[in-house]
Amino acid sequence: MSAIPADRRYTKDHEWAKGEGGDVVVGITAFAVEQLGDITLVNLDVKVGDTVTEGKAFGTIESVKTLSDLFAPVSGKVVKLNADLESKPELVNEDCYGKGWMVVLAPNDKSSVESLLDEKAYSEVVKNAH
Amino acid sequence: MSDSPLLRRTSLYECHARLGARLVPFAGWEMPVQYAGIVAEHTAVRTAAGLFDVSHMGELEMSGRYAGEVVNYLVTNDIATLADGQALYTCACNEGGTILDDLIVYRCSSERYLVVCNASNLEKMEGVFRRAAEHHCDFENRSDRTALLALQGPKAFDLLARAGKDAAELAKLKSFHFRDAVVANVQCTAARTGYTGEDGVELFCAWSDAPALWTQLMSLGEALGLKPAGLGARDTLRLEARLSLYGHDIDETTDPLEAGLGWVVKFDKSDFVGRAALGKVKASPLPRRLAGFEVTGRGVARQGYALLDLAGSKVGVCTSGSPAPTVGKNVGLGYLPTSMTQVGTRFLVDCRGKSVEAVVVKTPFYKRRVPSTPMETRP
Numbered sequence: 478m479s480a481i482p483a484d485r486r487y488t489k490d491h492e493w494a495k496g497e498g499g500d501v502v503v504g505i506t507a508f509a510v511e512q513l514g515d516i517t518l519v520n521l522d523v524k525v526g527d528t529v530t531e532g533k534a535f536g537t538i539e540s541v542k543t544l545s546d547l548f549a550p551v552s553g554k555v556v557k558l559n560a561d562l563e564s565k566p567e568l569v570n571e572d573c574y575g576k577g578w579m580v581v582l583a584p585n586d587k588s589s590v591e592s593l594l595d596e597k598a599y600s601e602v603v604k605n606a607h
Numbered sequence: 608m609s610d611s612p613l614l615r616r617t618s619l620y621e622c623h624a625r626l627g628a629r630l631v632p633f634a635g636w637e638m639p640v641q642y643a644g645i646v647a648e649h650t651a652v653r654t655a656a657g658l659f660d661v662s663h664m665g666e667l668e669m670s671g672r673y674a675g676e677v678v679n680y681l682v683t684n685d686i687a688t689l690a691d692g693q694a695l696y697t698c699a700c701n702e703g704g705t706i707l708d709d710l711i712v713y714r715c716s717s718e719r720y721l722v723v724c725n726a727s728n729l730e731k732m733e734g735v736f737r738r739a740a741e742h743h744c745d746f747e748n749r750s751d752r753t754a755l756l757a758l759q760g761p762k763a764f765d766l767l768a769r770a771g772k773d774a775a776e777l778a779k780l781k782s783f784h785f786r787d788a789v790v791a792n793v794q795c796t797a798a799r800t801g802y803t804g805e806d807g808v809e810l811f812c813a814w815s816d817a818p819a820l821w822t823q824l825m826s827l828g829e830a831l832g833l834k835p836a837g838l839g840a841r842d843t844l845r846l847e848a849r850l851s852l853y854g855h856d857i858d859e860t861t862d863p864l865e866a867g868l869g870w871v872v873k874f875d876k877s878d879f880v881g882r883a884a885l886g887k888v889k890a891s892p893l894p895r896r897l898a899g900f901e902v903t904g905r906g907v908a909r910q911g912y913a914l915l916d917l918a919g920s921k922v923g924v925c926t927s928g929s930p931a932p933t934v935g936k937n938v939g940l941g942y943l944p945t946s947m948t949q950v951g952t953r954f955l956v957d958c959r960g961k962s963v964e965a966v967v968v969k970t971p972f973y974k975r976r977v978p979s980t981p982m983e984t985r986p
Contacts, residue, residue: 514839515646517930517937518907537959539907541645541930542839544959 481506481600482574486550486593489602493574494550494590497581501551501590504578505538505569508603513540516569519562521547521580527555529582531589536579538569547579551589557581617662618754618817626835634726636663639837648840649932652803653973655832656760658824659841661809662817665729666753667736670719671744676877678712678720681739683863683885685876689714694783694798697871698863699735704884706857706866708732711800713785723755725853754817758824759807759844761975762831767797767808769827777808791823802841804848804973846938847931847973849899855910856897856926856940864888865942866897895923898948899970901936902928902956906963908939913957914965922947925956934972943967 481487485495485502491509495502510516518539529535529549536547559578561568569577584590594602614637623630628639639660641648651657669678679686684697694713698706708728713721724732733748740746758766768774773788777797780786785798796811812820825833842852849867851857857866862885864872872885902908908928913921928939939956947954950969955962 514641515644515932518905520905539930541843541932542640544907544909 481596481603483596485574486590486595487599487602488548488550488593490548491602492548492550494593496590499583499587500556501553501582501584502578503550503580503582504573505547506599506603507573508606509545510570510573510577513538513543513545515541516566517541519547519559519566519569519579521558521562523555523558523580525555525558529553529555529580538566549582550593551582551584552586553582553584553589555580556583615663617660618814619660619662619821622818622821623660623835628835628837631838633838634663636726638663639835641837641839642835645837645839645843646932648834648836649843651832651834652760652805652836652840652844653933654761655834656758656762656766656807656828657803657834657836657840658821658828659757659759659836659838660755660817660821661757661841662754662814663726664750664755665724665726665732666749666755666811667722667724667733668719668747668749669722669736669740669744670747672718674718674720674740674744675714677739677743678722678736679877680879681735682710682712683873683879683881684712684871685873686712686714686720687876691716692784692786694785694800695871696783698857698868699732700863700879700881700885701859702881702884704862704881704888705859706853706861706863706868707735707859709851709853709857709868711798713798721749727854752814754812754814754820756810756812756817756820756824757801757803757807757841758810759801759803759805759836760833761806762828762833763805763807766824766828766831766833770824780808791820791827793820793823795820802848802850803844804850804971805844805975842927843929843932846927846929846940847933847971849940849971851897852927861897861942862888865893865895893945895942896945896948897926897940898943898967899972900939900941900954900965901968901972902939902963902965904956904963904965906956906958906961907937908941908956908958908963908965912959914941914943915955915957915962916947917953917955919955919962921957922954928956931972936972938968938972939965940970 534546914923925941
């Protein structure tokens with residue numbers, strides 16, 4: 478299990494959210510990737526300008542074995558989608574905390590990302606999930 | 608989950624744990640679903656070799672003077688055609704003509720037959736065979752003391768060539784034939800069968816011998832690219848080869864004819880369970896058939912997803928579906944009205960509310976190019 482980066486926040490559903498100049502970059506954690514296995518399809522059901530709601534699905538991720546929902550860690554407006562994932566879903570396997578990012582959100586409440594789990598709290602979630 | 612006392616473990620559990628397998632509950636067993644990853648394991652089996660632990664499967668033995676007749680009454684294929692050392696794939700049906708299980712029957716001698724059934728059906732099939740044996744032949748459930756390893760892939764026989772004195776004899780085994788052999792110093796019954804669409808063998812051995820056999824094969828195979836392979840890869844491999852999976856593509860609500868298994872129903876043999884019902888099914892056009900399809904839109908069909916006609920009405924159901932790593936497409940199997948099962952027919956898959964385009968294609972999705980020995984043809 479790779480280290481959990483301390484530069485961002487997490488949800489119990491294994492998404493990460495990283496504040497970047499007022500916006501929030503969203504992806505899934507190494508634990509989620511490990512559970513899913515080989516990722517073959519990332520379906521983002523939103524486009525730039527759409528709003529997403531905290532805890533609600535904004536897309537799905539398919540691996541060879543299974544399908545999983547992608548949940549928005551915070552409420553806000555979609556600013557950017559990772560278009561590379563359409564042709565290269567394996568980026569999520571290769572670099573889930575970097576090139577495998579999924580969306581950038583402009584949060585309704587700029588402090589909302591701070592209320593998510595920090596890496597210590599999230600590491601407990603992972604420990605209990607094993 | 609891993610410590611549930613309700614789950615049984617094969618004698619290879621420690622081997623899997625050491626290899627870092629992810630273990631999941633499957634048919635009452637704690638089985639490896641993957642080691643390094645499904646795609647890597649799948650690819651290893653297609654290009655080199657993979658080793659699977661399938662010790663959870665059931666082994667039922669019928670013996671005695673009338674054993675052959677009893678077994679033949681319970682299955683749809685004709686085991687009277689078997690010679691000693693030969694095996695066949697078959698269904699066992701109920702009186703209604705639907706499928707209780709799919710099996711491989713091995714003729715050890717004219718008075719001894721081994722029946723391998725699915726782990727999920729072991730209890731049911733033990734009941735069926737035990738009851739049928741009463742007053743006619745001897746029955747023994749050997750599942751608890753029989754381990755089963757599947758060595759599959761184009762390099763499987765290269766590996767066996769390094770695995771001991773019986774290598775030359777094993778190389779001569781024809782498809783769906785078996786023999787006793789010492790493999791890596793372990794007494795085995797080796798059968799040229801499998802569930803991956805590749806050449807290979809399935810090795811039966813004593814429960815307690817399996818770890819030695821596994822460890823030896825893994826180390827002999829390392830240089831050849833042998834990888835341990837889990838149930839995840841087993842599923843994608845068998846789907847590409849269009850081999851049915853019980854509980855998905857076939858079950859007690861489906862009959863062999865609509866499932867595309869008509870070739871294992873022999874109406875011209877002696878009477879068997881389900882014959883009358885299947886005779887009726889055969890007499891009229893099949894309302895639905897199991898068809899193979901490719902998802903052409905963005906999506907993966909999964910078991911249970913509705914299949915829709917182009918107008919959006921539900922016309923069938925997906926029974927298996929996943930990305931097919933060798934084919935490089937998302938494929939599936941599902942029951943469709945017979946009128947929609949011609950290759951090229953377009954329809955939709957309801958992927959959780961999203962209609963995704965699909966097309967009926969020829970199966971198997973994957974066929975290996977050059978079999979290393981002449982294969983028995985499947986009509």
